[in-house]
Amino acid sequence: MTKNVLVLHCSPREDGNTHSLAEMFSAGAEASSHRVTRLNIGKAIVGPCAACNYCREHDHICIQQDDMPQILGAIVAADVVAFAAPLYFYGLPAQMKLVMDRLYALGPQYPRHNKEIVLLLAGGSPKPEDYEGAIKNFQLAFIDYLKWTDRGVLIAPGVYAAGEIKENPILADAFKIGFNL
Numbered sequence: 001m002t003k004n005v006l007v008l009h010c011s012p013r014e015d016g017n018t019h020s021l022a023e024m025f026s027a028g029a030e031a032s033s034h035r036v037t038r039l040n041i042g043k044a045i046v047g048p049c050a051a052c053n054y055c056r057e058h059d060h061i062c063i064q065q066d067d068m069p070q071i072l073g074a075i076v077a078a079d080v081v082a083f084a085a086p087l088y089f090y091g092l093p094a095q096m097k098l099v100m101d102r103l104y105a106l107g108p109q110y111p112r113h114n115k116e117i118v119l120l121l122a123g124g125s126p127k128p129e130d131y132e133g134a135i136k137n138f139q140l141a142f143i144d145y146l147k148w149t150d151r152g153v154l155i156a157p158g159v160y161a162a163g164e165i166k167e168n169p170i171l172a173d174a175f176k177i178g179f180n181l
């Protein structure tokens, strides 16, 4: 079955390591005939959730006028959402967390929560345990709370400088996750 796959690139470094992960994942998904849409949210203007609950009274619409309606529209249209993100201070980068918080507008009762989710995470540290906080946050939010289906978490450790991932065999794993959706 052909799926709508949304790849959200969450680093401000446009040609960095998460960009390569996103590219290889997308290539794998396209090789399996899925429809891939890519959005770079690394420099998007997304404000923090204001907890005003306007969305609760207005059919899931957020009152804030920023880039989030476009991102949210793409998420709503997707069957699979893949976040490609750098590890920042042992956690998910603010660019991704802001989008996550604004999913509050969907609410846990939102009818289209039957989505699949992937996390591709690159970081400078070679130690797998340094990624645990980010992965835990991701799993609790998307899988436990929103009930999206886990389609894989891939970490690319030990890549610090932009482009350092280029010859890394982990890119083949990103391709495979996309291909096997």
Ligand SMILES: Cc1cc2nc3c(=O)[nH]c(=O)nc-3n(C[C@H](O)[C@H](O)[C@H](O)COP(=O)(O)O)c2cc1C
Binding pocket: 011, 012, 013, 015, 016, 017, 018, 019, 085, 086, 087, 088, 089, 090, 091, 122, 123, 124, 125, 126, 130, 159, 160, 161, 162, 163
């Ligand atoms: C603000 C900031 C915080 C970072 N924090 C961490 C960290 O906690 N652990 C780590 O291993 N790498 C950390 N890094 C390094 C990035 O995760 C690493 O360079 C990654 O490859 C960046 O991905 P990109 O090239 O797609 O931007 C940090 C980088 C920045 C800019």
